Amino acid sequence: MDFIVVTAYGSVETAVSAMREGAEDFLTKPVDLAVLELRIRKLLEKRELRHEVRRLRDRLKDRIDVEGLVAESKTMQEVLRMAARVAATDSTVLITGESGTGKERIADLIQARSRRRDRPYVRVNCAALPETLLETELFGHVKGAFTGAHRDRDGRFLEADGGTLLLDEIGELAPSTQAKLLRALQEKEIVRVGEGRPIRVDVRILAATNRDLEEEVRAGRFREDLYYRIQVITIHVPPLRNRREDIAALIPEIVARASAEAGIPPRPVSREAVDLLLRYPFPGNIRELSNILERAVILGTGDQIRVEDLPERVRGAAAEDPSAPDPAGRTLPELVEELERRAIRRALAEAGGIKARAARSLGIAERVIRYKMKKYGIEPT
Ligand SMILES: Nc1ncnc2c1ncn2[C@@H]1O[C@H](COP(=O)(O)OP(=O)(O)OP(=O)(O)O)[C@@H](O)[C@H]1O
Ligand SMILES: [Mg+2]
Known part of the structure; x- marks a missing residue:
């Protein structure tokens, strides 16, 4: 509790001892009420500030920072938090997300934070090998098996x-x-090709895919039982276009790295170029952003990286920008509402009306999309 001491004995000694006892302030009688009010207000402001500082400190403590990994957006912070939480367990984790969003980086992070961090970390790209080779790659074989x-x-x-x-x-x-x-x-054992005897293994599995496995199961291309085995915990890495804060933070990071690799001093990126990049939808996600900037770093000639150094598709995308509502004569809340409406409608359409999936692609909770759909009177398609 904060308190102000009001006293008739206005000596320096009483003032000092009152403050020492924890009084925030000290007034001598007769007290001018206006002055008292002012002092109280000051006191409240101070308390408010103290709380604010504590809140900010807590939030900083909450923030997860991993070297070289950009996660400015709320959604990526949530992804990192989730990754940190599951890292400590031996649980199987399925990491989903579009191509180039950083699924492998998240897998690496989980491994690096796990109890098994000093044990072998083996990665297999299941798409890289034909069926027969993949089998011996995964499970091994014995001499003469083929x-x-x-x-x-x-x-x-x-x-x-x-x-x-x-x-x-x-x-x-x-x-x-x-x-x-x-x-x-299931059995925690494998059988090498050409051998009948199973061998026990103790392996923590991380899996990643840019496919919608639920869809694959429905289409009969992916075993349902295997799907349930691996999706114990799913971490979805959202597309870059749904986390603009990350684009802004990635730009200087990537430019610095690419410049160092090319052996040239890093140059700033012009405001206009940054604005364009912020508006571009990045179907190739972080990998595409990296390629665009690497190219600009190497080919650009000015003392800044400018719009002219960006590929045609980035410059073209901004010229039309069909999703931008016309701001003329409208309030900011109206504009925001319209953007939200459109984004939700589009995400729902793309997700075939499945709210959970639409919410995921927008980087919001399903609860939030339900609320907003109700608020805006949007029917699922
Ligand atoms: N949060 C991040 N901060 C900085 N760089 C990142 C981040 N996430 C990914 N990258 C970089 O983006 C590129 C693509 O990441 P990664 O290979 O992990 O994506 P992916 O989702 O596995 O893609 P794909 O589906 O094509 O295999 C890599 O160069 C990676 O280092
Ligand atoms: Mg990958």
């Missing part, structure tokens, strides 16, 4: 024993490999 198998080979599962295995692009697995993988996950 033509060309001149000696035993361990396979990635065994290499990862005691550690972590990242199954990247898991949505690309062929049905027969899916069956074997399911068995490995």
